[in-house]
Amino acid sequence: MKILIVDDNAxxxxxxxxxxxxxxxxxxxxxxxxxxxxxxxxxxxxxxxxDMNFDNRKLDGSDGLFWLERxxxxxxxxxxxxxTAFGDVPLAVEAMKRGAEDFVTKPWENGELIExxxxxxxxxxxxxxxxxxxDKAKELEKRAEEQGRMTLDExxxxxxxxxxxxxxxxxxxxxxxxxxxxxxLYNILKRE
Amino acid sequence: MKILIVDDNAxxxxxxxxxxxxxxxxxxxxxxxxxxxxxxxxxxxxxxxxDMNFDNRKLDGSDGLFWLERxxxxxxxxxxxxxTAFGDVPLAVEAMKRGAEDFVTKPWENGELIExxxxxxxxxxxxxxxxxxxDKAKELEKRAEEQGRMTLDExxxxxxxxxxxxxxxxxxxxxxxxxxxxxxLYNILKRE
DNA sequence: CCCCGGTTGTCTAATTATTCGACATTTTTC
DNA sequence: GAAAAATGTCGAATAATTAGACAACCGGGG
Numbered sequence: 001m002k003i004l005i006v007d008d009n010a011x012x013x014x015x016x017x018x019x020x021x022x023x024x025x026x027x028x029x030x031x032x033x034x035x036x037x038x039x040x041x042x043x044x045x046x047x048x049x050x051d052m053n054f055d056n057r058k059l060d061g062s063d064g065l066f067w068l069e070r071x072x073x074x075x076x077x078x079x080x081x082x083x084t085a086f087g088d089v090p091l092a093v094e095a096m097k098r099g100a101e102d103f104v105t106k107p108w109e110n111g112e113l114i115e116x117x118x119x120x121x122x123x124x125x126x127x128x129x130x131x132x133x134x135d136k137a138k139e140l141e142k143r144a145e146e147q148g149r150m151t152l153d154e155x156x157x158x159x160x161x162x163x164x165x166x167x168x169x170x171x172x173x174x175x176x177x178x179x180x181x182x183x184x185l186y187n188i189l190k191r192e
Numbered sequence: 193m194k195i196l197i198v199d200d201n202a203x204x205x206x207x208x209x210x211x212x213x214x215x216x217x218x219x220x221x222x223x224x225x226x227x228x229x230x231x232x233x234x235x236x237x238x239x240x241x242x243d244m245n246f247d248n249r250k251l252d253g254s255d256g257l258f259w260l261e262r263x264x265x266x267x268x269x270x271x272x273x274x275x276t277a278f279g280d281v282p283l284a285v286e287a288m289k290r291g292a293e294d295f296v297t298k299p300w301e302n303g304e305l306i307e308x309x310x311x312x313x314x315x316x317x318x319x320x321x322x323x324x325x326x327d328k329a330k331e332l333e334k335r336a337e338e339q340g341r342m343t344l345d346e347x348x349x350x351x352x353x354x355x356x357x358x359x360x361x362x363x364x365x366x367x368x369x370x371x372x373x374x375x376x377l378y379n380i381l382k383r384e
Numbered sequence: 385c386c387c388c389g390g391t392t393g394t395c396t397a398a399t400t401a402t403t404c405g406a407c408a409t410t411t412t413t414c
Numbered sequence: 415g416a417a418a419a420a421t422g423t424c425g426a427a428t429a430a431t432t433a434g435a436c437a438a439c440c441g442g443g444g
Contacts, residue, residue: 089284089295130326133329137326141329141332144335147351156347159344160344179345
């Protein structure tokens with residue numbers, strides 16, 4: 001499991017890398033959140049541990065929310081755990097509503113942080129699977145509907161095509177599966 | 193849109209009913225959370241506004257989390273907005289992780305609360321729709337799989353049955369849709 | 385009430401599709 | 415390189431589909 005730390009404080013980055021290094025497969029750290037899209041588009045990060053404040057003139061966490069949104073709008077988005085020294089309840093709630101898997105306040109407790117990261121990753125995986133399944137659901141729904149108003153012949157052809165596909169192009173086996181003679185299958189295919 | 197207020201403080205209940213009464217179709221309030229299952233199983237509540245502390249000896253919000261879980265484990269669960277006077281960040285985060293749509297702290301701002309309730313309801317509706325679609329997806333998937341290893345004849349029969357169904361039993365129309373002769377359809381049906 | 389358009393159930397004869405057995409050929413597999 | 419499996423193609427027997435036709439039936443409107 002690969003973790004990406006994003007915090008503008010070099011000391012925090014070093015500490016976190018040290019703490020998490022022994023627990024996760026790979027731990028990288030960057031100080032500049034603008035690098036996030038580039039890094040994540042390479043797609044091998046399981047969780048991002050994201051600081052909420054990068055511009056020291058505003059400590060309201062809006063930077064963190066912004067980057068959270070950027071991350072979560074990506075396809076195959078990683079889990080995101082937010083971390084902040086200036087967290088209040090409304091900010092935490094807002095972050096969770098925008099799809100963060102967890103929200104921790106500095107100073108953190110190491111073991112707890114590790115646990116939260118692990119849980120975040122597995123929760124995110126579940127969500128991603130659900131998302132994928134939803135996409136598939138829409139497709140299936142559409143196909144079922146099309147199928148509904150199909151002519152018998154079209155239906156037949158489609159099923160034949162699918163079966164041949166499934167048999168890896170072996171027409172004899174396909175004919176067997178379809179319950180028709182091999183010759184009949186040939187005829188049908190010849191008639192296009 | 194129907195709102196259920198759950199708070200052991202009668203004054204809070206009265207105030208909330210007054211505030212929300214003009215904004216929502218129906219607003220009910222109870223003081224005892226143990227009534228929740230009974231009320232919600234009647235299934236006409238869109239959102240629950242749930243206090244986090246019922247036992248005044250423990251103000252850690254565990255009661256709220258407990259009831260939140262109970263509500264969210266129901267089929268067709270309503271939206272839940274938590275409300276508390278003793279909220280801290282970890283509690284808010286935990287509540288959101290457990291599926292609450294929002295988390296507000298006393299004292300609340302009326303307009304904001306109303307807005308949060310509305311948004312909570314629509315968010316919950318989206319989630320519920322997704323859930324339903326997922327269920328349907330599984331079913332469709334199963335059917336598609338079955339279909340995959342069907343004989344041409346079985347396939348034909350299934351499609352014919354479905355089409356007749358869709359045409360409300362009108363065989364002439366069904367035959368038309370299927371692109372076969374009416375007589376052929378009769379023959380097929382007669383052959384069982 | 386009766387007529388009418390649409391459906392149903394059934395029939396024939398002509399057409400078309402499917403099956404079976406067989407054979408030569410090509411491709412796969414061991 | 416030989417055996418096994420798959421392909422491509424026949425012809426003849428069998429089965430299914432088609433078009434056209436006819437009597438019967440049902441439901442609504444004149």
